[in-house]
Amino acid sequence: MADLLDEDAISEALGRLPGWQREDEATIVRFAKLPSFREAIATVDEVADLAEEHDHHPDMDIRFNSLKFKLSTHSEGGLTAKDTDLAGKISAVLDRRGAD
Numbered sequence: 001m002a003d004l005l006d007e008d009a010i011s012e013a014l015g016r017l018p019g020w021q022r023e024d025e026a027t028i029v030r031f032a033k034l035p036s037f038r039e040a041i042a043t044v045d046e047v048a049d050l051a052e053e054h055d056h057h058p059d060m061d062i063r064f065n066s067l068k069f070k071l072s073t074h075s076e077g078g079l080t081a082k083d084t085d086l087a088g089k090i091s092a093v094l095d096r097r098g099a100d
C-alpha cells in the first residue's frame, strides 16, 4: 500500500529522474536504446529481478534494441513512491549498461 503522489510530488520526482516523462495521469515512461538486442534482453532480465524484489512490475516493451519501461501503481490507480523508487533503480541499471 502506497499513497498516490500529488502533482507537486510527481514534478519534484521527475526533476530527479532524468529520461522519465509523464505519459498520462497515471503513468511515467522511459525509453532506452542498448547497443544490441542481446544487451536489451539482459537489461530486461535485470529489471525483472528488480520487479520481483520490489513486488512492483513495469510494463516492458522490446523493439530490437529499444526498450520502453512504463510504471503505474494499478492498485491505487495512479503514481506512488513505488513507481518513482523503481524508476530510479531502473535508471541505475540503464546507466550502468550504457543505455542512451
Ligand SMILES: C[C@H](O)[C@H](O)[C@H]1CNC2=NC(N)=NC(=O)C2=N1
Residues within 6 Å of the ligand: 055, 056, 057, 058, 071, 072, 073, 074, 075, 076
Ligand atoms: C499482489 C501484488 O503485490 C500486486 O498485484 C502488485 C504486483 N505488481 C504491481 N505492479 C505494478 N506496476 N502495479 C501494481 O499495482 C502492482 N501490484
